[in-house]
Every structure is written in C-alpha cells, then in structure tokens.
Amino acid sequence: MTENRFFLKDAKEHLGKTVEVKGWVYNKRSSGAIIFLQVRDGTGFIQATVVKNEVGSEVFQKASEATLESSIIVEGILREEPRSPEGFEITVKKITLVDVVKDEYPIGKKDHGPDFLLSNRHLWIRSKRQWAILRIRSRIFQAVEDFYQKEKFTRFDTPIITPNACEGTTTLFELDYFGQKAYLSQSGQLYLEAAIASLGRVYDFEPVFRAEKSKTKRHLTEFWMTNCEMAFCDLEENIKVQEELIMYLIKELLEFCQQELKIIERDLAPLKNIKAPFPRLSYDQCLKKLHELGSDIKEGEDLGNDDETILMNHYKQPLFVTHYPSEVKAFYMKKDPKNPGRVLCADLMAPEGYGEIIGGSQREDNFEVLKKAMEKNKLSLKDYGWYLDLRKYGSVTHSGFGLGIERFIAWVCKLEHVRETIPFPRTIYRMSP
Amino acid sequence: MTENRFFLKDAKEHLGKTVEVKGWVYNKRSSGAIIFLQVRDGTGFIQATVVKNEVGSEVFQKASEATLESSIIVEGILREEPRSPEGFEITVKKITLVDVVKDEYPIGKKDHGPDFLLSNRHLWIRSKRQWAILRIRSRIFQAVEDFYQKEKFTRFDTPIITPNACEGTTTLFELDYFGQKAYLSQSGQLYLEAAIASLGRVYDFEPVFRAEKSKTKRHLTEFWMTNCEMAFCDLEENIKVQEELIMYLIKELLEFCQQELKIIERDLAPLKNIKAPFPRLSYDQCLKKLHELGSDIKEGEDLGNDDETILMNHYKQPLFVTHYPSEVKAFYMKKDPKNPGRVLCADLMAPEGYGEIIGGSQREDNFEVLKKAMEKNKLSLKDYGWYLDLRKYGSVTHSGFGLGIERFIAWVCKLEHVRETIPFPRTIYRMSP
Numbered sequence: 051m052t053e054n055r056f057f058l059k060d061a062k063e064h065l066g067k068t069v070e071v072k073g074w075v076y077n078k079r080s081s082g083a084i085i086f087l088q089v090r091d092g093t094g095f096i097q098a099t100v101v102k103n104e105v106g107s108e109v110f111q112k113a114s115e116a117t118l119e120s121s122i123i124v125e126g127i128l129r130e131e132p133r134s135p136e137g138f139e140i141t142v143k144k145i146t147l148v149d150v151v152k153d154e155y156p157i158g159k160k161d162h163g164p165d166f167l168l169s170n171r172h173l174w175i176r177s178k179r180q181w182a183i184l185r186i187r188s189r190i191f192q193a194v195e196d197f198y199q200k201e202k203f204t205r206f207d208t209p210i211i212t213p214n215a216c217e218g219t220t221t222l223f224e225l226d227y228f229g230q231k232a233y234l235s236q237s238g239q240l241y242l243e244a245a246i247a248s249l250g251r252v253y254d255f256e257p258v259f260r261a262e263k264s265k266t267k268r269h270l271t272e273f274w275m276t277n278c279e280m281a282f283c284d285l286e287e288n289i290k291v292q293e294e295l296i297m298y299l300i301k302e303l304l305e306f307c308q309q310e311l312k313i314i315e316r317d318l319a320p321l322k323n324i325k326a327p328f329p330r331l332s333y334d335q336c337l338k339k340l341h342e343l344g345s346d347i348k349e350g351e352d353l354g355n356d357d358e359t360i361l362m363n364h365y366k367q368p369l370f371v372t373h374y375p376s377e378v379k380a381f382y383m384k385k386d387p388k389n390p391g392r393v394l395c396a397d398l399m400a401p402e403g404y405g406e407i408i409g410g411s412q413r414e415d416n417f418e419v420l421k422k423a424m425e426k427n428k429l430s431l432k433d434y435g436w437y438l439d440l441r442k443y444g445s446v447t448h449s450g451f452g453l454g455i456e457r458f459i460a461w462v463c464k465l466e467h468v469r470e471t472i473p474f475p476r477t478i479y480r481m482s483p
Numbered sequence: 484m485t486e487n488r489f490f491l492k493d494a495k496e497h498l499g500k501t502v503e504v505k506g507w508v509y510n511k512r513s514s515g516a517i518i519f520l521q522v523r524d525g526t527g528f529i530q531a532t533v534v535k536n537e538v539g540s541e542v543f544q545k546a547s548e549a550t551l552e553s554s555i556i557v558e559g560i561l562r563e564e565p566r567s568p569e570g571f572e573i574t575v576k577k578i579t580l581v582d583v584v585k586d587e588y589p590i591g592k593k594d595h596g597p598d599f600l601l602s603n604r605h606l607w608i609r610s611k612r613q614w615a616i617l618r619i620r621s622r623i624f625q626a627v628e629d630f631y632q633k634e635k636f637t638r639f640d641t642p643i644i645t646p647n648a649c650e651g652t653t654t655l656f657e658l659d660y661f662g663q664k665a666y667l668s669q670s671g672q673l674y675l676e677a678a679i680a681s682l683g684r685v686y687d688f689e690p691v692f693r694a695e696k697s698k699t700k701r702h703l704t705e706f707w708m709t710n711c712e713m714a715f716c717d718l719e720e721n722i723k724v725q726e727e728l729i730m731y732l733i734k735e736l737l738e739f740c741q742q743e744l745k746i747i748e749r750d751l752a753p754l755k756n757i758k759a760p761f762p763r764l765s766y767d768q769c770l771k772k773l774h775e776l777g778s779d780i781k782e783g784e785d786l787g788n789d790d791e792t793i794l795m796n797h798y799k800q801p802l803f804v805t806h807y808p809s810e811v812k813a814f815y816m817k818k819d820p821k822n823p824g825r826v827l828c829a830d831l832m833a834p835e836g837y838g839e840i841i842g843g844s845q846r847e848d849n850f851e852v853l854k855k856a857m858e859k860n861k862l863s864l865k866d867y868g869w870y871l872d873l874r875k876y877g878s879v880t881h882s883g884f885g886l887g888i889e890r891f892i893a894w895v896c897k898l899e900h901v902r903e904t905i906p907f908p909r910t911i912y913r914m915s916p
Contacts, residue, residue, distance in 0.1 A: 202490060214915075439606065444552045446581055
C-alpha cells in the first residue's frame, strides 16, 4: 500500500510496539482515573486504556471528551490482554480528537425496531454485528470469484437493461429507455447461454431485480445472483459443480471468517458437518415427504415458502429437489426424455429451515422443442429470436444454475431476514437511504 | 472439477496423448484427401487434421459434413506443429457431429457493418477477436478484485435502485418503484462514504447507468465502474492508490493475457513502458497545454471529449489533471484550502488519445460547508440527510475514486469504440439483443 499504516487486523504482528490507530470510538467506560475507549478502525476492534497518572491531564481530558462515534487517532503500546475479547489492548500515550460527536448518536444500546434501524442503515452498518455480516459477504464474493476462475470459467457480465423477460413477466421493473419500454434483468442466464459457444464455461455475478410483492424474510427486490453456464454439461454434472461451489464457499467461510462468525454467534457445528454429495429427492418424492411433514401441497404445485421451511427444518444437509413438473418451471428447461411431463432441473435447498438458494437445470437444446415451448409461453420470436439462434448454430447439451447470494449468506450466518445480508436492502416498502 | 475434461488451454501438458476436444468448428479447409478443421472449445483454438487414408471414409465423411459453427467432438493425438498459430495440432482418429449447422452462418469472412454485428452480438462474440477482448475483460475484473482484497479493502455492494442522484440529474434513468419514482444508480460513491466508518476501506464493482445522449466512442448507457473509498486518506494518498491499481492491472494483463493481446494485435511496447508515478497537470496548467495544442477551451470550462483526445495523443503515460474549478465538479468534492475556487480532485487520463478513465477526489468532510454546497446545488435534505449525517457522527478526511472499466479495457486493448469491451453493449440506439 501507499503507506505503512497499521491496521488492527494485523495486531498480532505488532505486540509490544507503538502503534497508531485511526478510527472511531464505539464504546467507552471509565473507572475513576482510567478511561477505556473501545476503538474500531474498519479491520478490527481494540480497547484503548487511558490512565490519568500515565498520560497526564491533557490527554486524559481528550479521552473524556471522546463521545460515542467520534473519530479519533490513538497512539500507544500494543499489549496482550487476555481479558479483552480481541486478546489485545493499547496503553494510550497520545490522543488526537478528529471529530467529536456533539449530538447523541442515534443508535444506542436500547433495542430499536427494524424500521428505525433500516432508516438509519447508513449508521446501523457501524454496529459490530452488521460489520461482521458485511465482512462475511465480502469474503463470500471473493470466494465465488476464486472458485470460478480456478475452474476455468470466464466472467461474462450480462446486461441489466433488457428488452425482454427471463423469469415470468409479472415481476418486472419497467424502465423508460429513451422512449422505449425496457426492463431490469431478473437473471443473466439467457445471455450466458449465448456466451458458452464463445467461452465454454462462463459466469456472471451482478444485481438482479424482481418486483415481487412478497413480504417474506427471503425476498429483496434488488439482490445479487451468480449464474454459471457450461457447454457440454448435463444435469448430473451441473449438480456436481453446485456441490463443489457450496463446499468451497463453506470451506473459505470457516477458514477466513472466524472472528466474524464468533461475533454473530453462529453455531459452527452444522456448517462443519456439511458434506457433499448432498441428498436428493425427486419432485414426486419431495411431495410425499412434504405430506408426511403436514403440508397440503397438491400434485403439480410449486413449493411455497412454507413448504421449503418445513422441508428444510427436517434436513441437516443441503437438499436437491429435482425433476419438477414442466408447468411450474421456466420454458428453457429441458424435458426429461424418460418423463416428458418433468424437466431436468434441480433446486438446491439450504438446511436449518432456509429453503431454496440455487435454481438450476439442463437447458432445452433442440430448436423445434424450444420454439414450441416459446410459442406456448407467448414469447415473441422478435425478442427471443437471438436465443433460438443458439439452437440453430452449433447447439450442445448445456446446463447452468443461479445462486442467490443473500439467501446463501442468510443461511451461513443463520439470520432471521435476508435484509441484513446486503448493505442497503431494497424491499417493497423501502428504497432509501 | 467434476471431471477430468481436457481443455485446449492446457494443451502443452498433453502433448503426445490422445485427447478429446468438445467445441465448435470455426474454420475449415481441405486439400484433397486431408481436411483441416479449426476447432475452439472456449479456452483455446486448435487445428484438427483429418487424413482420409488414416481415419477411413466414415470419419472423413463426418469431417466433410462439419459446416462452420457446427458443434463437434474430435478425438485424436495432440502433436506439436510449429506451423500452426497455437503450436499444436490434433491428428484426428474419431469425430462425433453434435449439431451440424444447416443454414449458412450469418457472420462470414466478408466485412460486416457495426450495426449488423451488434444485432448479431450473440453470435459475433464467437469471433476470435471478440473472444480475446472478453477474456481480457474477465482477467481485468479478477485483477481488480485481487488488488482490493490484497490491500485490505472490503467489498461493499452499493444499491442500484436509489431515490436520488449522485452525478447530476439530467442523465438519470427513471423507474417506477411500486408507484414511487426511483432512479438507477450513476455511482455508488455516496454509499461507500457511509461504509468507511464501518469498514475503513471499501470498494464496489457493479453496473452503473447514465442516460447520456452522447454518441461518442467513449459512452455506454450501462457500464461497469469500480469505486473505492478510504477513511483517513487525502488527495495525495488517493492518487498513489490509483497509480498502484493501474500498475497492478497492467502487470496482470501483460502476464496473463499474452495470447489474447496477440490475437487483437495490441502493440505491447506502450503498455510495457507505463511507469508510476504518473505526470500531473493542474487544471490551470492543463488549459495552457490545451491552448498550445490548439484547443479553444475557455477558462472555467470542463474538458470536452476532443480536449481529452488532443491532450492524450500528446502523452505516453497516464496523466492526472488536478484541482478543477469547483463549478464543473460535483458538490461533494473538498474545496482546496489554498484556493477555494478549486477542488481537491484528480482525473486520470489514459494515453494514446484515450482520455478520462478515473475520476476521484478528496471529499468535503465539514458539515457546514457540505450543507451549503448541497443547498447551492438544490439537493433536498430529505433525500440527502443521511449523507450529511456522515459529517455529524465522526467525520474524517476521506477520499476515493471510480474507474470506468470499459474505458480502461478500450485503452489497454487499443479499441476504436468501448462497445466491444462489454458482452452486450447498451447505447442510446440499442438495448438488444
């Protein structure tokens, strides 16, 4: 980096040395002639101990004036301190008050309702728990990129502004594009299918948009999805790649996010026990299981949120549900040659009650079959002609899937609601700040 | 990976062995009893030689039937062949025709106009040149992520759907958000500024949107930008981070994209000669230089596209232009204490005539000064109150910048137009396929 700035993340390497921490006061207590400032610098947390007898009255005065969330620079000696949660503390020698907060900081120790916290999301993200979740998110993003690059995928950024819909037309955000109607992308999948004939194996990782009026704990109107698409790949291989991706992400999480997982008090045992290959149920088997578990889902219906919850409360491993009826799945999925009423698809459900995190399938590669499916779904050949072209010029067996990253994070962090997994969540009721 | 599939990228390691290539025929020639199939598999290219005497008439017949862009599986022995561009070829033993293209492939050897190619972008991306550019793009994305993670930045995904504008209000795409007006983000910067008090150093990397009616070779309506923001960081340090990022990206490009740069015939000497620190001109010095070069730009005006071109035709290194008049820059930039008419900003211009690729600045950190700037710019305190809060609760010196990735790629690939740097370009006239 441009400077040899000390960061709290590297505290272990600086024990016994004089360090300078540039950060914010997130907590404070005093005991007569000692003030304990809890300081964070973005990479970690530390207790800075200010002893009046040692620092003199001027520095001690500054410590007294440092209110919650004031920005501050503390200089002092970094020591081991087993009693502090981080295992270290700083014996302060010098303090620079950068900006002292005069008003009371809005987010206090008392309980705030979700609406208040979301309205103050720009401040709420400073809390230790939110910090930890956002750090985990960042690491998961990095791990997704690493996985795909290591497996010889090429990144292929699919467009957001599109003239047509991929996943049903009722949940599209409409846009005025210089006088034409356009829509925000719900998935880059169709475009990735075009890319495989150039690049073989491709992925995207970007925000997608669904104007769903769902108020569940699993829905955001703007969320991040990573899709991949593979040439010369069938359903079976597609499932294996998903297993490898999930196992890789969990491994990276457990290796690099120990501090963060501790802060959010995630029970690690269920994550450590995840093992591929994951169990599978066909749609028909799944319905039977759901009926046993008390669901009233009917033959031919898609799984609802509640079905996913009761099903996945029952599983300790992620579960593939495969071979859905073609009616409840998208037009582009390949019909099962052994059972044309079913498609060659697999959804991955997360355990501990979390439900669907991945949707994937083998794609229809036959020109005539796809054309008929498009006509049946009233998709215009003017808009989708390019997609049909892909079955005209060198069609191949191909498959892919999309992982909803917020749902994945909600599961691995064991969060109540997906809204805490993204910096500024967008829901039906909220698009600010 | 799930299988030990052979990929052409790893050809060197399989010399003398029997390999199976699953891909597409991108070229073909024959010489009596020999057919040469040029095959690509997404990771590379190879010549597959089919000798009638050796393979027999059935296999040879299949090779004859393999039209351009047909999907195919060829099996044979991988041999060194110095005369082929890749240095290898396959002596074919077996051919499986997966899907034979019956119609003539629309993109032939003759010259096509850009409109035809863009309308067939889903096929155009298969051409070797487009493949190479898209591979370079993928590598640059990976390098950006690697740089930020190695430098202890946390990824922080800023929202796309926003209630307010960051960079001027005339170029916003408007959206109907469940009955409310919303806008597509033009930059995540303001949100990143909120994140620094939680995470210290942050970045985003996502699509942004500008409804600009510009028809220049430098404009897309949807493009990818990576912003970063750093707490306790001034203009000088901000400039150094930019230099390090650019140098890192060029190093990675030269190291990992040799084949791709060769395909697009990029002259590597100008890239190899790039060295930090980059030269700098203040706005005032820049105006003087522009007048020498024949521009009629007036004092107080922003640099136009033509100004950037004539200026950067003159430079072999990237150039920082600093300290612009506050009137032509955004409200959030910090005023120069030594010259309040100027702001503490720096734009980075790419050489070889390419112009601006980065815009960056130190941000206004004083509550009162920022509030006045917002009032002057008629920004509502209702919409921007959260942004002003950041100067109320622990304000710090902070800076950041945004790199337009398509402009960067256009420069390092020396392309005429940014539209070739993104899979499916969106311009004022085009949002399909």
